[in-house]
Amino acid sequence: MHDSAKTLVKMGLSTVFIVTLLVLSMTAVHGGKVLVFPQDGSHWVNMKVIIEELHSRGHSMSVVRSSDSWYIKETSLHYNSITVDVPGGADEEFFRSFVSRQIQIQREGNFAWTRFSLDMELKDRFSEMHHKVCEMVIHMLENSTLMESIRETKYDLVLTDPANGGGVVLAHYLNVPLVFNVRWTIHGEAHFAIAPSPLSYVPFPIAELTDKMSFFQRVRNVFVYVLRQHLYRQTVGPPYAALVSRYFGPEVDYFSLFQAADLWLMRVDFVFEFPRPTMPNVIYMGGFQCKPAKPLPQQLEEFVQSSGQHGVIVMSLGTLVGQLPHDVADEIAFSFAQLPQKVIWRYKGDKPAALGNNTLLVDWLPQNDLLGHPKTRLFVSHGGTNGIFEAIYHSIPIVGLPLVFDQHDNLSRMKVKGTAKVVDIATLDRNIFSQALQEVLHEPSYRRNMQRLSKLHRDVPMLPLDSALFWIEFIMRHKGAAHLRTESYRMPWYAYHSVDVMAFLLAVVLIILLATFVIIRYLFFWMCCRPKIKHD
Numbered sequence: 001m002h003d004s005a006k007t008l009v010k011m012g013l014s015t016v017f018i019v020t021l022l023v024l025s026m027t028a029v030h031g032g033k034v035l036v037f038p039q040d041g042s043h044w045v046n047m048k049v050i051i052e053e054l055h056s057r058g059h060s061m062s063v064v065r066s067s068d069s070w071y072i073k074e075t076s077l078h079y080n081s082i083t084v085d086v087p088g089g090a091d092e093e094f095f096r097s098f099v100s101r102q103i104q105i106q107r108e109g110n111f112a113w114t115r116f117s118l119d120m121e122l123k124d125r126f127s128e129m130h131h132k133v134c135e136m137v138i139h140m141l142e143n144s145t146l147m148e149s150i151r152e153t154k155y156d157l158v159l160t161d162p163a164n165g166g167g168v169v170l171a172h173y174l175n176v177p178l179v180f181n182v183r184w185t186i187h188g189e190a191h192f193a194i195a196p197s198p199l200s201y202v203p204f205p206i207a208e209l210t211d212k213m214s215f216f217q218r219v220r221n222v223f224v225y226v227l228r229q230h231l232y233r234q235t236v237g238p239p240y241a242a243l244v245s246r247y248f249g250p251e252v253d254y255f256s257l258f259q260a261a262d263l264w265l266m267r268v269d270f271v272f273e274f275p276r277p278t279m280p281n282v283i284y285m286g287g288f289q290c291k292p293a294k295p296l297p298q299q300l301e302e303f304v305q306s307s308g309q310h311g312v313i314v315m316s317l318g319t320l321v322g323q324l325p326h327d328v329a330d331e332i333a334f335s336f337a338q339l340p341q342k343v344i345w346r347y348k349g350d351k352p353a354a355l356g357n358n359t360l361l362v363d364w365l366p367q368n369d370l371l372g373h374p375k376t377r378l379f380v381s382h383g384g385t386n387g388i389f390e391a392i393y394h395s396i397p398i399v400g401l402p403l404v405f406d407q408h409d410n411l412s413r414m415k416v417k418g419t420a421k422v423v424d425i426a427t428l429d430r431n432i433f434s435q436a437l438q439e440v441l442h443e444p445s446y447r448r449n450m451q452r453l454s455k456l457h458r459d460v461p462m463l464p465l466d467s468a469l470f471w472i473e474f475i476m477r478h479k480g481a482a483h484l485r486t487e488s489y490r491m492p493w494y495a496y497h498s499v500d501v502m503a504f505l506l507a508v509v510l511i512i513l514l515a516t517f518v519i520i521r522y523l524f525f526w527m528c529c530r531p532k533i534k535h536d
Helices: 003-025 043-056 092-108 112-141 144-153 166-174 215-248 254-259 298-305 326-337 367-371 385-394 407-416 430-442 444-458 464-478 499-529
Strands: 033-037 060-066 080-084 157-160 178-182 263-266 282-284 312-316 342-346 359-362 376-381 398-400 420-422
Touching: 033 043, 033 144, 033 166, 043 060, 043 178, 043 464, 060 166, 080 112, 092 112, 112 144, 112 166, 112 215, 157 166, 157 464, 166 178, 166 215, 166 254, 178 464, 215 254, 263 464, 282 464, 298 342, 312 367, 326 359, 326 430, 367 376, 367 385, 376 385, 376 430, 385 407, 385 444, 398 407, 398 430, 407 420, 420 430, 430 444
Parallel strands: 033 060, 033 157, 060 080, 157 178, 178 263, 263 282, 312 342, 312 376, 342 359, 376 398, 398 420
Antiparallel strands: none
C-alpha cells in the first residue's frame, strides 16, 4: 500500500474514533412527553415559546385547553391539544373592561372607595376564575376515558404556570414531576412561596419598595404582605382546598402541592429583581423570549427609515389595552406630534383628533424586532414583564404608563435603576407627557443605565432559554429533582421558624435559673437557720 493511501486510512480511522468518542460522551437525549397545563391570556405568550422550542428538540407536547380558550388554539404544528369541554375561567372581555374602568377611575380622581370596590370586584372575578379551573380539573379527573388515555401516554413531566392550580393538581394525581414556568403563583409572587423572604429587605410586589427601606417603609412592607396574603387565601383557598380534599384527603394542604414542584423556571433575573434569598431548584430565565431583531416588514421598515437621524419611538400598552379614554389619547397624540421623531403606536381605538403626521397607528407590531432596530430611541410601555425584558435586552429606555396588576411595581424597579421615567395616568396631560419624553430622549443617563443592564443581562454562560430547556430535560432524564427541593414546606410553621426550639431553650434556661435560685435560697436558709455550736 502506498504511503499516501496508508495516511488516508489512518486519518479515516482517527476521524471515526473521534466521532465515536464524541457520540459516547454526549448525554443520551430522547424525545420526552410533556403535558402542559397553561394559564390563558398573555401568560400563554411565554409558555408558547418554551413549547415550540421543546417541540423543535423532538419532544412530544400535549396542551390542556378549555373549549372557550382565549389565546390557545386547538390546532398547532407544535403540540396536540386536549380540549376540555367546560369554560376555563379566563374572560378576555372582563379583563379588557376592567382595565378600561381602572383607567377611568384613576382619571376621575382616584377615589379610594371606588378603587376599593373595583379591587373587590376583581377579587370576586379571580375567585370565579379559580372555581372554573377547579371544575375543569374535576371534569378531567372524572372522565375515565380521558384519564386512561393520559396515563397510557406516560408523560415524563407536567409543565404548568402556577397562576392557576390545575396543572399542580394534575401532576400530583398522575404522580409525575412538576415544572413551573412562573413569576406568579395563586398566592402572589413566586419567591414568597418557596424561598426565605425577610420583609426587612425583600420588598413585597405591589408595595413599590426597594431592598433599602426606612423603618416606616418596612412597616408598609409588612402591612401590604399580611393584607395581600389574607386576600389571596380568601380568593383561592376555598376552591383549591375543596378540590385537594376531594381527591387527596383533608390532611393535604393544597399549597404544599405547589411548594413540592421539582423545578421553578423564574421569568426574572437579577438585573430586574432585587438581591434576595433563593433556592437550588429555582432557575432564572428572565428575558428568555428575547432574541436578536429580525428584519421588519417592508412598509414598516420604510416608515422607520424615514425618521432620519431623529429615530423612532415605539408605544404599546399590552394586549389588554387596545385603546385609551379619548382625552388621554388626544394628550398623548398631541405630545407625539410635537416631536421630530417618528412614532409607531399600537392602538385600536378611534383615531385621536390631535394625531400628527409623524405617528403611525397599527393594530399589531413586532415589538421585539422594533425594539432591536438601530433607529429606536424610546419605548412607551405599560410595564409588562415581557416588554421590560425586551427593552433591557435591546438597551431601550422606557417612559412608563402603569395601569393595573404588577405594572406599577415593575416600572418602579426600573425607575430605581435609572432606566425609566414613570408617568401617572391619573395626572397625565400633554405637558407632563412631553416633559417625560424629552427627559428620557435627551438625558443620556437613561440610555447609559439601560445599556449597563443589558450588558449584565446578556453576560451569562448560557442563554436563558437554553438554560430552561436544559433543566426541563434534566427533570425528564432523572425523573424529578428531589435533591434540589427543600422539604421545609412539610414542616409546621412553629418548626420552620424554630419556635419550638426557642421555647425549649428558654424552658431549659428558666429551669436552670429556677434550680439555681432554689439551691441558693436553700443554702441561704441553711446557713442562717442552722443551730450554733457552743465551745467550752
